[in-house]
Amino acid sequence: MFVDQVKVYVKAGDGGNGLVSFRREKYIPFGGPSGGDGGDGADIVFEVDEGLNTLMDFRYQRHFKAKRGENGMSKGQHGKNAHPMVLSVPPGTIVKDALTGEFLADLTEHGQRALIAKGGRGGRGNIRFASPKNPAPEIAEKGEPGTERDIIIELKLIADVGLVGFPSVGKSTLLSVVSAARPKIADYHFTTLAPNLGVVETGDNRSFVMADLPGLIEGAHTGIGLGHQFLRHVERTRIIIHVIDMAATEGRDPYQDYLAINEELQAYDPTILERPQIIVANKMDMPDAEDQLVAFKEQLKEPHPIFPISALTKEGLANLLFFIADQLEKIPKNTKPIEEKSEHIIYKHQEEQAPFQITRDPDGAFVLYGDKLEKLFKMTDLTREESIQRFSRQMRTMGVDQALRERGAKDGDTVRLLKYEFEFVE
Numbered sequence: 001m002f003v004d005q006v007k008v009y010v011k012a013g014d015g016g017n018g019l020v021s022f023r024r025e026k027y028i029p030f031g032g033p034s035g036g037d038g039g040d041g042a043d044i045v046f047e048v049d050e051g052l053n054t055l056m057d058f059r060y061q062r063h064f065k066a067k068r069g070e071n072g073m074s075k076g077q078h079g080k081n082a083h084p085m086v087l088s089v090p091p092g093t094i095v096k097d098a099l100t101g102e103f104l105a106d107l108t109e110h111g112q113r114a115l116i117a118k119g120g121r122g123g124r125g126n127i128r129f130a131s132p133k134n135p136a137p138e139i140a141e142k143g144e145p146g147t148e149r150d151i152i153i154e155l156k157l158i159a160d161v162g163l164v165g166f167p168s169v170g171k172s173t174l175l176s177v178v179s180a181a182r183p184k185i186a187d188y189h190f191t192t193l194a195p196n197l198g199v200v201e202t203g204d205n206r207s208f209v210m211a212d213l214p215g216l217i218e219g220a221h222t223g224i225g226l227g228h229q230f231l232r233h234v235e236r237t238r239i240i241i242h243v244i245d246m247a248a249t250e251g252r253d254p255y256q257d258y259l260a261i262n263e264e265l266q267a268y269d270p271t272i273l274e275r276p277q278i279i280v281a282n283k284m285d286m287p288d289a290e291d292q293l294v295a296f297k298e299q300l301k302e303p304h305p306i307f308p309i310s311a312l313t314k315e316g317l318a319n320l321l322f323f324i325a326d327q328l329e330k331i332p333k334n335t336k337p338i339e340e341k342s343e344h345i346i347y348k349h350q351e352e353q354a355p356f357q358i359t360r361d362p363d364g365a366f367v368l369y370g371d372k373l374e375k376l377f378k379m380t381d382l383t384r385e386e387s388i389q390r391f392s393r394q395m396r397t398m399g400v401d402q403a404l405r406e407r408g409a410k411d412g413d414t415v416r417l418l419k420y421e422f423e424f425v426e
């Protein structure tokens with residue numbers, strides 16, 4: 001109930017390709033290299049928008065691919081970098097790598113950003129490969145592939161409003177009729193053992209998070225009953241919804257109930273009573289409720305608004321929800337996290353991986369894999385001899401040839417890398 005979760009695929013933009021080109025100007029018979037670098041691919045960035053409450057948008061779209069960088073151009077011009085793809089998430093969002101469980105971000109404050117997938121670097125154009133030995137290189141890099149990964153997005157809901165009151169006054173019933181939450185409801189005390197949260201959608205497309213808390217009784221602040229351990233949730237809510245059984249079903253006096261609960265809140269944390277409080281007079285469908293309400297209003301000293309409702313017949317709910325949404329718009333969010341945060345990390349570096357590994361296919365072919373090697377390969381322009389030669393040199397420097405030899409590779413043996421095959425040459 002507390003955590004909403006979605007799995008999503010993200011792919012940052014690939015870098016643009018570097019260009020091979022040569023100057024062809026009048027009067028300069030042997031123009032030098034002039035191919036520019038490709039632009040960087042777009043990052044995928046998450047940004048907190050405090051206006052959001054749910055991960056709903058990610059339920060509708062689960063694939064996100066960011067734009068690639070522009071290719072390099074002639075006359076040494078860089079391709080343009082792609083603008084980052086910024087996705088809005090609600091406060092309380094946590095992002096993890098689905099495969100490794102690696103913690104990627106903990107987003108709590110409005111405007112806070114985290115890099116979720118890094119765009120690829122633009123490939124270098126042939127200008128960059130010029131050297132005294134090779135003044136006219138026919139070589140350019142392709143763009144680096146953008147990071148792609150499956151991620152788990154989790155939302156730790158932060159309640160905007162909290163329902164407080166004696167046991168069995170109908171707190172869970174109220175939550176169940178205004179949200180998709182399905183808390184347990186019964187006519188005995190302490191039916192609710194832990195807070196339930198639900199997202200409430202008003203008829204006019206606004207939404208807020210409502211917490212249904214276990215019932216409070218006298219002495220709750222000293223640890224009697226269950227409620228006290230959950231009062232810390234009330235500390236963070238912006239509005240207190242005080243639910244009262246106006247039918248006095250259990251023979252108690254509604255106004256005395258009201259005083260008793262406020263005393264508990266006051267004893268737990270005096271600042272809670274400074275918060276706006278809305279009184280919900282519930283069970284108005286019952287015979288005596290109207291008379292009780294009149295008596296209650298006569299005794300009430302505080303200027304708290306009172307909303308007579310019946311959670312059972314759903315009478316009076318729409319007005320209550322509109323009023324809550326209106327009030328919330330006037331009160332800034334409290335972004336102080338409930339739990340002590342164990343992790344403050346936003347970026348975590350990748351664990352060092354082996355640059356490549358070798359296995360064998362059933363037909364005896366050697367198979368090369370590994371992020372670093374695959375990335376270098378993807379950046380190689382296979383249509384140009386010089387590029388292929390450069391890749392061979394890179395493999396030799398990384399120790400691939402030596403490792404293949406040690407695994408028993410002989411001249412003419414097949415070596416596979418991604419979808420390609422080569423011959424091992426001694």
Ligand SMILES: Nc1nc2c(ncn2[C@@H]2O[C@H](COP(=O)(O)OP(=O)(O)OP(=O)(O)O)[C@@H](O)[C@H]2O)c(=O)[nH]1
Pocket residue numbers: 165166167168169170171172173174184185186187188189190191192193213214215216282283284285286309310311312313
């Ligand atoms: N007549 C009537 N009964 C209601 C209404 N709302 C709730 N009830 C009944 O009151 C009883 C208690 O309801 P709950 O919603 O479980 O009460 P709660 O405040 O969550 O109780 P705890 O979880 O124990 O603190 C149930 O039998 C409900 O059916 C109402 O508007 N009218």
Ligand SMILES: [Mg+2]
Pocket residue numbers: 171172173183184185191192212213214215
């Ligand atoms: Mg309950």
